[in-house]
Amino acid sequence: MTAQMLYPLEQDEISRFSSLPDTRFGKTADPALPQHAQHLSRDELRARLERMSRGGRADDQARPVALSTGFAGLDALLPGGGWPVGAITELMPEAQGIGELSLLMPSLAQLSRAGRYLAWIAPPCLPYPPALARHGLALERLLLVQARDARTVLWAAEQALRCPAIGAVLAWPAALDDRRVRRLQLAAETGGSCGLIYRPPAAAQQPSPAALRLRLRALDGGLHVEIHKARGGRTHALVVHPAAALCA
Secondary structure, three states: OEEEEOOOOOHHHHHHHHHOOEOOOEEEOOOOOOOOOEEOOHHHHHHHHHHHHHHOOOOHHHOOOEEOOOOHHHHHHOHHHOEEOOEEEEEEEOOOOOOOOOOOHHHHHHHHHOOOEEEEEOOOEEEOHHHHHHOOOOHHHEEEEEOOOHHHHHHHHHHHHHOOOEEEEEEOOOOOOHHHHHHHHHHHHHHOOEEEEEOOHHHHHOOOOOOEEEEEEEEOOEEEEEEEEEOOOOOEEEEEOHHHHHOO
């Protein structure tokens, strides 16, 4: 298992990122991680998360029930008015690279500005630091964890969700079932973060205890977002144009 903060980057690392094919805020996976990536054991990653949490957090009673997505039309359809906090959201894009990360940029930037960390667990593509910085994400607050086996990915996601210093955990597990989603849900409730789990489109055919499930497909230069399941809400669909949030 390797872990790194995305900042600072050496110039040759920026050049290498820039040379990779673009997939909307990510770059095609490359086996060579940046030079400052650290190989960590489970105990070492747990210790790093504990150090990140030493600054404390706001009282649980002040915790919002939702985090605005940055898209007014989508917020209006979601229970609580945004991504559920202390809960799991499943995002099921029809294909990789259709802009599924752009749907999260406004809320991730908001968390970053508030001083919260953002954890990326086993992304299929390396996050592209220059693009993330342009969208307001503080790179020194981004923790990237790569793991080779499915069990370690789920373990790292659960640990990150339990960390109160982390505002959002993005994870790409290879496989999930009800029991594992429930464990992630309990971890999110403990840490008070937004759990954003990317799953394949076929997962929509399976039941899940996640609070929110969205199906995503490319349409008209934007994203067709289908609310497949919303705890306390109803199914609905709309088209989101990521540029609308950037201009707000």
